[in-house]
Amino acid sequence: MSVTSLLENYSEFRHFHPVDDVPHNPYKWAMSIDLDACSGCNACSVACYAENNLPVVGREGFAHGQAMHWMRIERYWDEDGREFPDQGAQFLPMMCQQCEAAPCETVCPVGATNHTPDGINSQIYNRCIGSRYCSANCPYKVRYFNWYDYPTTDNVWPAEMNQQLNPDVTVRGKGVMEKCTFCIQRVTVAKNNAKNEGRLIHDGDVQTACQQACPTSAISFGNLVDPESKVYKQWKAQQVELDKDAQIKDKEEGGSELRGYRIFEELRPYPSVMYLERVRESAV
Amino acid sequence: MSKRHLLALFSNFDEAEAVVQELRAVNLKGFDADKDMIVKSPIEHPEVEEFVGDKPVYVQWFTLVGALTGGLLAFTLISASQGNFFAQLKGGKPIVPFPPNFVLTYEMFILGGVYISVLGFLICAGLPARRSPLYSAKVSEDQIGILVQADESASSSLKSIFTKHQALEIQEEAGK
Amino acid sequence: MNDIREDIAWAKINKDVLKSLENPRKLFWVILLIAIAAVGVAVGCEVYQYTVGLGVANFSNPHVWGLYIATFIFWIGMSHSGTLLSAILHLMHADWRKPIYRFAEAMTTFSLMTAGLFVAVHLGRVWQIYYALPYPNGRQVWPNFQSPLLWDAMAIFTYLSSSILFLYVGMIPDLAICRDNMNPGWRRKLYTVLALGWEGTDRQWRNFRVTYLTIACFLIPLAVSVHSIVASDFAMSQQPGWHITSFPPYFVAGALYSGCAAIITLFIILRYVFKFEEYMTLPILKKIVRLTFAIAMVWTYLNLIEYAAVWYGHDQASKDVLIQKMVGPYAPFWWTMNICGSVVPFIMFFKRFQTHIPVLFAVSLLLNLGMWLERWMIVAPTFSHGYYPWTWDHDQWPSLVQWGIVFGSFGWFTLLFMVFCKVFPSVSMYEVKEMVYHRSQATKKLEATGKLAASGKGAH
Amino acid sequence: MHRFLRLSVLLMGLFAAVGSYAADAPQSEPMTEDDLGPAIEQPIEFPHVRHAKDMQINCMYCHTYARRSAVAGIPPLQKCIGCHNWIDSVKDKPRIKTLFEYWEAKKAIPWKKVHDLPDFVRFNHERHIKRFYFQLNRPVQEVCGYCHGDVKEMTVARRQKLLSMGWCVACHQKDHPVTAEGGTPIGNQAYWYGMRKPLIDVSGIIKAKGPNDCSVCHK
Incomplete structure (x- = not known):
C-alpha cells in the first residue's frame, strides 16, 4: 500500500464500523450468557485461569485489587423486603465485552489493541507499553494489568506448574495489559482447520474455555453471522442487534417478555455479549 | 586596494545618528555607506533601524515555508501510514480519521514553523560567525559602535568625522 | 512607584546580573543540596519500581492511574505561564515582563522536562517506549x-x-555579554560557543x-x-x-494559574538568592500578583461552570462522581483544593498583601x-466511582514509592532551574536596558511637553 | 552564508525523503543474500545440498509435519536410519557413523533450532503449505524458500530471511492469486484482510492479501 493506492482507495478507508456498508463476513464472534442458568459457581473463571495462563496473585494481591481474573463473577444483592437477604443474590459473569466500537482501541498510543475482521477486540501483549489508558477508558473495567512480573514470582507459578501452562498463549511479563480474548487461540485453530478443509467454521467447532466449563451451559459462544448458530438464534429471539444502542423491549410499555440486554449499550460501544435477564426467583 | 577597518564608539544614539547621517552624505573614494558601515548597539533599537535605513528581513519566508512543510509532512505521513500499516480498525472509527490527524498536523505546523524560523534567523543574520576584526566589549555594555571599512586614503577623513561627534574611542586596524 | 529605576546605568545592569552567575547567597547552595537529596529519593524509588514492577506504587486494577x-499534568500546566509572560506579554508590549521573563521561560522548559519524566515513570514497560515513536521500522x-x-x-515535544x-x-545577546x-x-568557552559570534x-x-x-x-x-490536548486525554475518554466539554479551557486556565503562582514563588526565591532586588522590584511583583488574581478568578469561574454543567446535566454517573468527590474518601482533598484555588487568592485582593513577600510566598x-x-x-x-459498580468499593492510596517520586520531581525541577540560573543570566540584560531606555525616553518626552513634573532623568 | 543555504536545502530534502520513504515504500528485504543469520553448530553437519538438490528429495519427505500442523518438525532418527541403513556406499563416512552412534545409543539427535521465532508468535506451516503448494501448485522448494531461503544450496541450514514482523507483513500485503476452488478467500473475508475487495486483474485472476489482524500471528 502506498500513497498512490491510498488515494485511489481512499473511500474504502473511510468506512465506519459496525455500520452496515461493511458487514462482518463471514465471522462475527459473539456470546450470550443466560443469567437465569448461572449459578455463580465460578467454574468459568477457573477454566479461564487454566486456559489463558492467568497468574494467581494470592490473598494479598487480591486484597490490593490486583487480581487478574479475566472472567469474574460479580455478586449483587436484591434485598428489598426479603426475610433472608441472601436469597436475593444474583450473579453476573463479567469479561471483556469485545465491543464493536471499543473505547479502549482508539486510545492506545501504540495500537496494541485492535479490532479484528471477525469482531474480536484483540490484545497484542508484545506491543503493549503499559500506558494503561485502555483500562482507564474501559467502561466495564475488564482490563487487567500485570503489576508485577508474575512469571518470575515463585508463589504464582511454582516450578512444577510450568508444564501446565498453555503453549498457545503468551505468558505475560510485567507492565502488560491483558484481558479476555474470547479464547482467540481456539478460534484461530478452528479457523485454520476450516480453511484447510475449504469450509466455514460450523457452530460448535470452537468453544471458549468458560463455555466448556460451565455446568449449566449458561454461556454460548458462536458466529453471529451464521444463521445456524445458537448465538444467532438467541440474539434474534431476543431482538438484540449488534449495531443498535437501545433495546426494543425497553421501549415497550408495561414490560416485555424479552430478556436480552447488553450492558452500557447507551454508551455505544456496541458490545458483543448479550445477557439474558434472570427470571428465576430463588425464594419461590 | 587594501581596505582597513575603523571602529568608533559613541555614548548615545543621537550622536551615532548624526555620524551615520554624515557618513551617508560624505563622498569619499573607496567608502560606500550602504555597504561598508555597520552599526552595533547593545539593545534592539528601532531608532537605529530608522537612521540606518529600512532593510528587508526575510525570516518570515522561512517561517512560511517551514510551517507549510511541517504541516504537509505531518498530514501525509500520518494519513499514509494509517492506510499503509496493515489497515487496522480501531474503535469503529475510519482507518484514516480526520480529527486526530488535524491535531497532529497542527502541532507539526508549529514545529516546522519554529524550527525553520530559527534556521532562517541563523541564515539571515549570518550566524554563527567569527567576530569582526575590530571588536569592543563596550558595545555589549552601553555604547554604540560604528564599524566602517574604507580605503586607507579615506580613513583620516572618517576619523575626523568620528572625533567631531565626540567619539569616545576610535580603534583602527593595524596597517599592512 | 516605577517598575524599575530609570537612571540605572547600563554598565551596572551588566555588572549586577553577571554577579549573579558568580556569587549567589548561601541559600542557593542549601536549596541545591535539598534538591539533590530529593532527586536521590526519587531515583531510589524509581529504580525499585522499575525492577519490581508498578505494583509497588500500589496501583490496583480499576485504579490504573494515580499521582x-x-x-x-501539574508540571505541564506549570510550564504555561512562562509562555504567558514571554510571548503573550511580549506581543502586548507589556515591558514590565522584561526583567522576569527569562526565568519564567526557564521554568517552562524545566517543568516540561520534569513532566516528560513522568511519562517514563508511569509506563509499565518504559524500555519499549520507542514503540510510540512514529518512525519507519522493521x-x-x-x-x-x-x-x-x-x-x-x-x-x-x-x-x-x-x-x-x-x-x-x-x-543570544546576553550570552554575548557574558x-x-x-x-x-570553561564558562567563557561555553558562552563563546553559544553566543554564535553575536555582535x-x-x-x-x-x-x-x-524571529x-x-x-x-x-x-x-x-x-x-x-x-x-492534555485535557483531551480526559475529555476524549468516556x-x-x-468526559466534560469545558475541560480544555479549564485546563488552560488552571495551567496559567499554577504557573503564575509558581512564578511568584520563584520570583521571591530568585530575588533573594541572586540579589536581584533592583530588577525584580516590588511593583513588578504587584503586577504579577494582580495578573495571578485575575487568572484565579477565571479558573474559579471555569471550575464552577464544570460543577454546574455536571450538576444540571443529564448524566447521573458524572453527578455521582461529583458527589463522591464532595463527601467520599477524597472529600478532604477536594475541599482543600477548592479553598486553596478559589478562596486563598482573595488574600491577593488586598493591596497591602500584594507586595508583602512572606504572605505572598505562603x-x-x-x-x-x-x-x-x-x-x-x-x-x-x-x-473509584466510574460507570461500573464493581469498582465502587475499591479504594486505593498511593504508596510511599509514588509519593517519593512525586516529591523527587520537585527536587529535579529545582535542581535544573537553580543550575540554569547559576550558569545563565536569569535576568535579561539587554531587555532591561531597553526597558530603562524606553522608560527614560518616554519620561523625557513627557517632560518636554510639560505634562509631568520631573521625577527622573534619562539614562544618558 | 552559502553553507547555511546548503544546510537548509539538505534539511528540507531530508524531511521530504523521510516523509516519502516512510509513506510510500514498504520495506522489502533489507537483508541481502550474504547477510545470513548466525551460524549454528549442529550435532551432525547435515548436508541439505546432497538431499534436496542432488537427490531431489521433497522437503516434506523429512519435514513431514509441515503440511499437517503448525510446526514443520525435524525428522525422527528412525527416518534417517530408514534410508541410510540401505545405503552402503556412504556408511563409512564420519557423519553417517555419528548418525549410527546415536542410533545404537538409542538417543535422539539434539538438533538445534535455526529458524527460531519469538514465543509470542504463532506461525502456521500448514496454512502456508496448503495455500501455496497445494492450491497454487508452486514448486515445494520455492514455497519453503519464501521463508527459509535457498536451503537446497546449504549444508547446515542457516537463516537467510529476516523473519522480522515487517518482513512478514510485506508479504501479507502483496496480492497473491487465489485459486477458484477451495481455500482463501472464503466469503468476503479477503475484503477485510486488506480493507479492500479481492482484486481481479486483466487476465481475470482473483488476487487477495494475507490475513492482517494482529491476533492471527500474535499469541
Whole structure:
C-alpha cells in the first residue's frame, strides 16, 4: 500500500464500523450468557485461569485489587423486603465485552489493541507499553494489568506448574495489559482447520474455555453471522442487534417478555455479549 | 586596494545618528555607506533601524515555508501510514480519521514553523560567525559602535568625522 | 512607584546580573543540596519500581492511574505561564515582563522536562517506549495516531523544543555579554560557543526582532493547544467526571494559574538568592500578583461552570462522581483544593498583601498545592466511582514509592532551574536596558511637553 | 552564508525523503543474500545440498509435519536410519557413523533450532503449505524458500530471511492469486484482510492479501 493506492482507495478507508456498508463476513464472534442458568459457581473463571495462563496473585494481591481474573463473577444483592437477604443474590459473569466500537482501541498510543475482521477486540501483549489508558477508558473495567512480573514470582507459578501452562498463549511479563480474548487461540485453530478443509467454521467447532466449563451451559459462544448458530438464534429471539444502542423491549410499555440486554449499550460501544435477564426467583 | 577597518564608539544614539547621517552624505573614494558601515548597539533599537535605513528581513519566508512543510509532512505521513500499516480498525472509527490527524498536523505546523524560523534567523543574520576584526566589549555594555571599512586614503577623513561627534574611542586596524 | 529605576546605568545592569552567575547567597547552595537529596529519593524509588514492577506504587486494577498522571499534568500546566509572560506579554508590549521573563521561560522548559519524566515513570514497560515513536521500522507498524496520548507526546515535544529554542534565541545577546565579560575558563568557552559570534550589528538585531516575534506568535497557540490536548486525554475518554466539554479551557486556565503562582514563588526565591532586588522590584511583583488574581478568578469561574454543567446535566454517573468527590474518601482533598484555588487568592485582593513577600510566598505555595490537588482530584475519583459498580468499593492510596517520586520531581525541577540560573543570566540584560531606555525616553518626552513634573532623568 | 543555504536545502530534502520513504515504500528485504543469520553448530553437519538438490528429495519427505500442523518438525532418527541403513556406499563416512552412534545409543539427535521465532508468535506451516503448494501448485522448494531461503544450496541450514514482523507483513500485503476452488478467500473475508475487495486483474485472476489482524500471528 502506498500513497498512490491510498488515494485511489481512499473511500474504502473511510468506512465506519459496525455500520452496515461493511458487514462482518463471514465471522462475527459473539456470546450470550443466560443469567437465569448461572449459578455463580465460578467454574468459568477457573477454566479461564487454566486456559489463558492467568497468574494467581494470592490473598494479598487480591486484597490490593490486583487480581487478574479475566472472567469474574460479580455478586449483587436484591434485598428489598426479603426475610433472608441472601436469597436475593444474583450473579453476573463479567469479561471483556469485545465491543464493536471499543473505547479502549482508539486510545492506545501504540495500537496494541485492535479490532479484528471477525469482531474480536484483540490484545497484542508484545506491543503493549503499559500506558494503561485502555483500562482507564474501559467502561466495564475488564482490563487487567500485570503489576508485577508474575512469571518470575515463585508463589504464582511454582516450578512444577510450568508444564501446565498453555503453549498457545503468551505468558505475560510485567507492565502488560491483558484481558479476555474470547479464547482467540481456539478460534484461530478452528479457523485454520476450516480453511484447510475449504469450509466455514460450523457452530460448535470452537468453544471458549468458560463455555466448556460451565455446568449449566449458561454461556454460548458462536458466529453471529451464521444463521445456524445458537448465538444467532438467541440474539434474534431476543431482538438484540449488534449495531443498535437501545433495546426494543425497553421501549415497550408495561414490560416485555424479552430478556436480552447488553450492558452500557447507551454508551455505544456496541458490545458483543448479550445477557439474558434472570427470571428465576430463588425464594419461590 | 587594501581596505582597513575603523571602529568608533559613541555614548548615545543621537550622536551615532548624526555620524551615520554624515557618513551617508560624505563622498569619499573607496567608502560606500550602504555597504561598508555597520552599526552595533547593545539593545534592539528601532531608532537605529530608522537612521540606518529600512532593510528587508526575510525570516518570515522561512517561517512560511517551514510551517507549510511541517504541516504537509505531518498530514501525509500520518494519513499514509494509517492506510499503509496493515489497515487496522480501531474503535469503529475510519482507518484514516480526520480529527486526530488535524491535531497532529497542527502541532507539526508549529514545529516546522519554529524550527525553520530559527534556521532562517541563523541564515539571515549570518550566524554563527567569527567576530569582526575590530571588536569592543563596550558595545555589549552601553555604547554604540560604528564599524566602517574604507580605503586607507579615506580613513583620516572618517576619523575626523568620528572625533567631531565626540567619539569616545576610535580603534583602527593595524596597517599592512 | 516605577517598575524599575530609570537612571540605572547600563554598565551596572551588566555588572549586577553577571554577579549573579558568580556569587549567589548561601541559600542557593542549601536549596541545591535539598534538591539533590530529593532527586536521590526519587531515583531510589524509581529504580525499585522499575525492577519490581508498578505494583509497588500500589496501583490496583480499576485504579490504573494515580499521582504520576496527576503530577504530569501539574508540571505541564506549570510550564504555561512562562509562555504567558514571554510571548503573550511580549506581543502586548507589556515591558514590565522584561526583567522576569527569562526565568519564567526557564521554568517552562524545566517543568516540561520534569513532566516528560513522568511519562517514563508511569509506563509499565518504559524500555519499549520507542514503540510510540512514529518512525519507519522493521516491524512495519506505526503508533496509533488516534490516541490522545500520542497527541500529547507530539504536543509536548513541540512545546519543549520550541520553548528551548525561544529561550535560547532570546538569550543570544546576553550570552554575548557574558562572553565579553567572563574570565577565561570553561564558562567563557561555553558562552563563546553559544553566543554564535553575536555582535549586536543592525542586521543581527533586525532579524533577531522578527524571529523572536515569530516564535512568540507560534508559541501562544501552541501553549493553548498543549494543555487542551492534555485535557483531551480526559475529555476524549468516556468516563464520568472526565468526559466534560469545558475541560480544555479549564485546563488552560488552571495551567496559567499554577504557573503564575509558581512564578511568584520563584520570583521571591530568585530575588533573594541572586540579589536581584533592583530588577525584580516590588511593583513588578504587584503586577504579577494582580495578573495571578485575575487568572484565579477565571479558573474559579471555569471550575464552577464544570460543577454546574455536571450538576444540571443529564448524566447521573458524572453527578455521582461529583458527589463522591464532595463527601467520599477524597472529600478532604477536594475541599482543600477548592479553598486553596478559589478562596486563598482573595488574600491577593488586598493591596497591602500584594507586595508583602512572606504572605505572598505562603499564598503562592498554597495556590500550587491547590492546583496540584485539582489535578489529582480530576484523575483519581473517576477510577473509584466510574460507570461500573464493581469498582465502587475499591479504594486505593498511593504508596510511599509514588509519593517519593512525586516529591523527587520537585527536587529535579529545582535542581535544573537553580543550575540554569547559576550558569545563565536569569535576568535579561539587554531587555532591561531597553526597558530603562524606553522608560527614560518616554519620561523625557513627557517632560518636554510639560505634562509631568520631573521625577527622573534619562539614562544618558 | 552559502553553507547555511546548503544546510537548509539538505534539511528540507531530508524531511521530504523521510516523509516519502516512510509513506510510500514498504520495506522489502533489507537483508541481502550474504547477510545470513548466525551460524549454528549442529550435532551432525547435515548436508541439505546432497538431499534436496542432488537427490531431489521433497522437503516434506523429512519435514513431514509441515503440511499437517503448525510446526514443520525435524525428522525422527528412525527416518534417517530408514534410508541410510540401505545405503552402503556412504556408511563409512564420519557423519553417517555419528548418525549410527546415536542410533545404537538409542538417543535422539539434539538438533538445534535455526529458524527460531519469538514465543509470542504463532506461525502456521500448514496454512502456508496448503495455500501455496497445494492450491497454487508452486514448486515445494520455492514455497519453503519464501521463508527459509535457498536451503537446497546449504549444508547446515542457516537463516537467510529476516523473519522480522515487517518482513512478514510485506508479504501479507502483496496480492497473491487465489485459486477458484477451495481455500482463501472464503466469503468476503479477503475484503477485510486488506480493507479492500479481492482484486481481479486483466487476465481475470482473483488476487487477495494475507490475513492482517494482529491476533492471527500474535499469541
